[in-house]
Amino acid sequence: MAPERPQPSITDAFAQVPRELFLPAEERGFASSNVPLQIGDGQTNSQPSTVADMLTLLDPRQGDRVLDLGSGSGWTTALLGVLVGVRGRVNGVERHRRLIDSAMASLSQIDPDIVDLSSVEIIEATAGVHGLPEAGPFDRILVSAGAESLPYELVEQLSIGGVMVIPVGGDMLRVVRTESADGGADADAGVTVTRHGSYRFVPLIRD
DSSP, rough: OOOOOOOOHHHHHHHHSSSGGGGGGGGGGGGTTSSOOEEEEEEEEOOOOHHHHHHHHHOTTOOOOOESSOOTTHHHHHHHHHHHHHSEEEEEEEEEEEHHHHHHHHTTTTTTTSSTTEEEEEEEOEEESSGGGGGOOOOEEOOOOOOSSSSSHHHEEEEEEEEEEEEEEEEEEEEEEESOSSSSSSSSSSSSEEEEEOOOOOOOOOO
């Protein structure tokens, strides 16, 4: 049996998936700038430092099943694909059909002989549903849109011990699903929640 490949780092993923491939032509000159960039439909490609912070908190591993909610340009979805490898699975979900088509076109520009992203797919969100409950449970859930409160519909899509990173009320939360409540206001529904600074995102919307 072939030896298991080392776990890619977030730095490795950034190097293998160029941000500019996932940007509109008029924004590509700003790809190296640490700022969010417009991708159309009122959505943005998040600034690289924010993406790195979220991926660090999420800590996806090879073989993980990951839900990327609000996949937008597809850049973060592709980064997740590098981190989970071919043994994992990344399900990107996006509301805007045009962005899905653009993201898939961007993914097709990456040489599969250099980066194998066969584990990645991006599909259109189902109206009235957060996430992809029929495909769960997930080891990791990344939400790139701001919620007003913690959406327990997504918590229920986590496996036991699974991790979700989501901005809620302006704070970045790391949510770990536990088998049982372990006390505290943030753990009364079988989760442990920690807060990791303030961030701004487009709102999480349920059509």
